[in-house]
Amino acid sequence: MARPATAAAPKAPPSKHLMALAVVAILGIVLVADFLWASSSSSSPSSPGGAAIWSSRLDLPARPAAPVPSSAKKKTKEKVSIGSMDINATFADLPAPELEWEEMAEAPVPRLDGAAMQIKNLLYVFAGYGTINHVHSHVDIYNFSDNTWGGRFDMPKEMAHSHLGMVTDGRYIYVVTGQYGPQCRGPTARNFVLDTATKEWHDLPPLPVPRYAPATQLWRSRLHVMGGSKEDRHEPGLEHWSLAVKDGKALESEWRSEIPIPRGGPHRACVVANDKLLVIGGQEGDFMAKPGSPIFKCVRRSEVVYSNVYVLDDGMKWKELPPMPKPDSHIEFAWVNVNNSLIIAGGTTEKHPITKKMVLVGEVFRFNLNTLVHTVPCSFI
Ligand SMILES: *[C@@H]1O[C@H](CO)[C@@H](O)[C@H](O)[C@H]1NC(C)=O
Ligand SMILES: *[C@@H]1O[C@H](CO)[C@@H](O)[C@H](O)[C@H]1NC(C)=O
Ligand SMILES: *[C@@H]1O[C@H](CO)[C@@H](O)[C@H](O)[C@H]1NC(C)=O
Numbered sequence: 001m002a003r004p005a006t007a008a009a010p011k012a013p014p015s016k017h018l019m020a021l022a023v024v025a026i027l028g029i030v031l032v033a034d035f036l037w038a039s040s041s042s043s044s045p046s047s048p049g050g051a052a053i054w055s056s057r058l059d060l061p062a063r064p065a066a067p068v069p070s071s072a073k074k075k076t077k078e079k080v081s082i083g084s085m086d087i088n089a090t091f092a093d094l095p096a097p098e099l100e101w102e103e104m105a106e107a108p109v110p111r112l113d114g115a116a117m118q119i120k121n122l123l124y125v126f127a128g129y130g131t132i133n134h135v136h137s138h139v140d141i142y143n144f145s146d147n148t149w150g151g152r153f154d155m156p157k158e159m160a161h162s163h164l165g166m167v168t169d170g171r172y173i174y175v176v177t178g179q180y181g182p183q184c185r186g187p188t189a190r191n192f193v194l195d196t197a198t199k200e201w202h203d204l205p206p207l208p209v210p211r212y213a214p215a216t217q218l219w220r221s222r223l224h225v226m227g228g229s230k231e232d233r234h235e236p237g238l239e240h241w242s243l244a245v246k247d248g249k250a251l252e253s254e255w256r257s258e259i260p261i262p263r264g265g266p267h268r269a270c271v272v273a274n275d276k277l278l279v280i281g282g283q284e285g286d287f288m289a290k291p292g293s294p295i296f297k298c299v300r301r302s303e304v305v306y307s308n309v310y311v312l313d314d315g316m317k318w319k320e321l322p323p324m325p326k327p328d329s330h331i332e333f334a335w336v337n338v339n340n341s342l343i344i345a346g347g348t349t350e351k352h353p354i355t356k357k358m359v360l361v362g363e364v365f366r367f368n369l370n371t372l373v374h375t376v377p378c379s380f381i
Contacts, residue, residue, distance in 0.1 A: 093362045096376045105147045108140050113162035116333045117173050121145045127161045135161035135182045156201050160188050165216030172248035177211045184289040184298040193248045204250050213266030219277045227264045234301050236264030236284045267329045277312040283329040305329045305350045325374050342367040
């Protein structure tokens, strides 16, 4: 939930905190549900080259229903072992309190690699894969006040369908680049802005080159875009650009080059807090299109998930903060700032060293921005 920096206001009452956590949770559930979809839709286990499509590489060990609440007010056990006992700490669940989850209204469609922004009591959920061969090009809205979904409307035809960069100022939602089409098709450089008050879309100047899932934030009146994967979907991009924006309009016609980030790649949390720009977790490498495949069939390539936390405070030099307790990727829409602590829910970590399958993160992490300490907390406020 790339909420603007003002979301860090320490005066928010606890009910707001719980609502914010619910947003994180709902996104975690969407992510996990989508992995279940991908897992169950696995039909062709591997290509002749030995590289498997991602659906066959997803792992939900010892979690038949995953951490999705099976029914309202049922407790979900968080301490589930990941397969073999001799696996080191990166792959095991960390000691964590049991959290009580409550099931909320089911989303209208399943989604993988879509995007979501919260504005007040509404969660706008964009795009995403429905299946590996079908992508959505609409927006659904979840209303926290009455636990309902509705207000579906279309995205512009030219807008990417997954791996979008996204951020909001509280009214306008800026949508940056991403993958256009299903399977492992190429990215677009096109950018858009949505006025949520009128549901009107407008163009923004395109990025100098397209990116997959770049880190995106509003910082000091500029839209910042950095990292992500390059056009081949796999090679990490280090570039960082910014564009002056105000009330949904670009104030410049071209993006400005900024200081590159030390480590590139997609699927990172990108946060502005205390007038600093933070980039957290993510990965290098991703699935790529199989060479010559007419449908751009996804084939797994090497991936490294990481736990690094980088911060830019003066705009000139990236510094490193204490890393997350474990490598964590796919968290760009799975965080919220509560009283100057970042709460990060779920994600994906390094693949299982023996089965080589993707491993999901079961923990909810807290990164206290006052103390710079990461914990797996039992309380968020
Ligand atoms: C766990 O295994 C990973 C991958 O093999 C390795 O990078 C990491 O250092 C190991 N961690 C510990 C605590 O041994
Ligand atoms: C959200 O739900 C509340 C409570 O039912 C309602 O008053 C409000 O109009 C709804 N908002 C939208 C945008 O539908
Ligand atoms: C917010 O954090 C401060 C400093 O850690 C703490 O003193 C305060 O009690 C917290 N407020 C809430 C509402 O949790």
